[in-house]
Amino acid sequence: MRPGHTLTRRGLAFLLVGVTVGVLSVVLRERDLLFVGVLGATLPVLAWISTGLRRVTLAVDHRIEPHRMQAGETGAVRLRLTNTGTRTTRPLDLTQPGVRDLLQGARRAVPPVPPGERTALTLPLLARRRGGYTIRGPLLRLIDPLGMSEVRRVLPAATDVLVLPTVVPLVGVPRGLTGRGTASGSANGQPGGGDPDAGVRAYRIGDDIRSIHWRASARLEEELVVRVSGPTTLGSAVLVLDHRGAAHTGPDGLEVAVTLGASIGHHLLEQDVELTVTDHAGREIVAGHDVADDLLAALAVAGDDAPRGVWHPVVPGGPDAVIAVVGPLPADEATALATQRRGTAIAFVLADASEGAECTRLLRTAGWRVIEVDVADAGTPDGGAHLAQAWRSACRGAGSRDAGDARDRDRTVPADGPSNASPMDGLIREVPR
Structure with missing residues (x-):
């Protein structure tokens, strides 16, 4: 439906009947029918003029809830209509155009709005895909009391909506990045227990047994890790x-x-x-x-x-x-x-x-x-x-x-060549007897 100012079907029917009756009255020389024809043709014209002179005094703005959306999430858009005129508006028909992959088009009836007052309509949003979208202003239909003429006007409004890509929760960081969160693989980067400012790294032969972070090592299952005091970053x-x-x-x-x-x-x-x-x-x-x-x-x-x-x-x-x-x-x-x-x-x-x-x-x-x-x-x-x-x-x-290059990078290789000893072997040798 496009903006414009036209007669409704009822108005067109009255106009067509009035003109037809007027022509027949002239042909048949029936003056009574001529009066009926003139009346039938005049009413739609007067309705068309009256609706054309009446101004639409509504202003609209959109409020998106929530403000940030991700693909796959649902939300809502609130249309707030404010009467900026000095007279109460007539009942209106509102059509909100749809936006592909975001908003389905909707049609609502708007009750009369007093001067200076506002009314609100809520429409659902479904963000099917990421991207930038624009929600345009709604289309209002103003119809005269006899239903013979209508004015369609678009309220000026444009609201941009940014649908962010989906973020999948991930755990751990690659071994090439050292510091907090590397060994434990925890999403928040804090190993269980110990100094909150301490990071962890892979165990090296010769490390003090007291520095081993047993809880983080248990989570890893594959290798032992030790605490590194002081704040750390992942590089x-x-x-x-x-x-x-x-x-x-x-x-x-x-x-x-x-x-x-x-x-x-x-x-x-x-x-x-x-x-x-x-x-x-x-x-x-x-x-x-x-x-x-x-x-x-x-x-x-x-x-x-x-x-x-x-x-x-x-x-x-x-x-x-x-x-x-x-x-x-x-x-x-x-x-x-x-x-x-x-x-x-x-x-x-x-x-x-x-x-x-x-x-x-x-x-x-x-x-x-x-x-x-x-x-x-x-x-x-x-x-x-x-x-x-x-x-x-x-x-x-x-x-x-x-696969094992990153794991072996932080481990000490003896001077006489590589060894098949595990990190636990080094620990056993260091335990005092």
């Missing part, structure tokens, strides 16, 4: 996110990539990692410590408008870890990414069972830890569990031939 990391739609598999590939990138970035920032996020063209999206809100806002509108050929990954500085979220890259693009390895390098390759093998092989050959993520599973309503499992695999070093 720095660079997250490379490829958000080219053509570079991902299927219609859900891009959304899975953005969800995984947002989840990883948000989790690392919560762990106090100095994070830099770049895209497929080497552009910096965010950088710093307290940039979680900026990251989610930027990824909310990360589109697939970039052509497939734009691929220039950049890893600035010398970070402790590089994490890439990509699709099944061709050989030349996988080679370009492989050259950006710095410190611990982890790549999440989003593909189906028939793709991504060449990309995975090239990255692993270059020393990357590669985690393959099946888009078909990650794109389902329960896909968050698959992404969380992929992150846990990356933190443990699973899915890679260098």
Whole structure:
């Protein structure tokens, strides 16, 4: 329904009947019928003039609740109509246009609003996909008392709504990032018990037995960890996110990539990692410590408008870890990414069972830890569990031939060569007899 000023069906019917009766009265020379015809044709015209002269004195604004929404969440929009005129409004018919993937169109009756007063209507929101949306002003229909003429006017209003990408809760950090939360794998970064300002690291032969953090070691199950006194940080990391739609598999590939990138970035920032996020063209999206809100806002509108050929990954500085979220890259693009390895390098390759093998092989050959993520599973309503499992695999070093490299890096190798002794053997030798 478009804005305008027209006669209703009833008004058109009266006008048509009046003109027809008037013509017949002239042909038949019936003056009584002429009066009926003139009356029938005049009423719609007068109604049309009266509705055209009447001003709509309502102003509208939108209130979004909650202010921040993530994909999949529900909310509400409150339309507040305020009478800015000096007379009570007539009953109106309000139509709120819908917004795809956010708001379903609705039609409501608005009761008379006294001067200076306001009325409110509430409509449900369902954020199906991330992105930036605009809710336009509603369409009002003003009808005369006889129902012969109507005026349709759009109230000027535009409210922007930003739907953030889904953030999947993750646990742990890669072994290339040292400090609090590394050993325990806890999301809040605090090992159970001990000084809240103390971090943990892997046990090294020769460490004091009294510094072992037994509770965190029990959680790890695979290795012993010791307390490190003093405040610690997790170092720095660079997250490379490829958000080219053509570079991902299927219609859900891009959304899975953005969800995984947002989840990883948000989790690392919560762990106090100095994070830099770049895209497929080497552009910096965010950088710093307290940039979680900026990251989610930027990824909310990360589109697939970039052509497939734009691929220039950049890893600035010398970070402790590089994490890439990509699709099944061709050989030349996988080679370009492989050259950006710095410190611990982890790549999440989003593909189906028939793709991504060449990309995975090239990255692993270059020393990357590669985690393959099946888009078909990650794109389902329960896909968050698959992404969380992929992150846990990356933190443990699973899915890679260098799974134990990070674990062994912090352990001392005897001067006479490597030893098969376990950390517990070193502890046994140090116990006083």
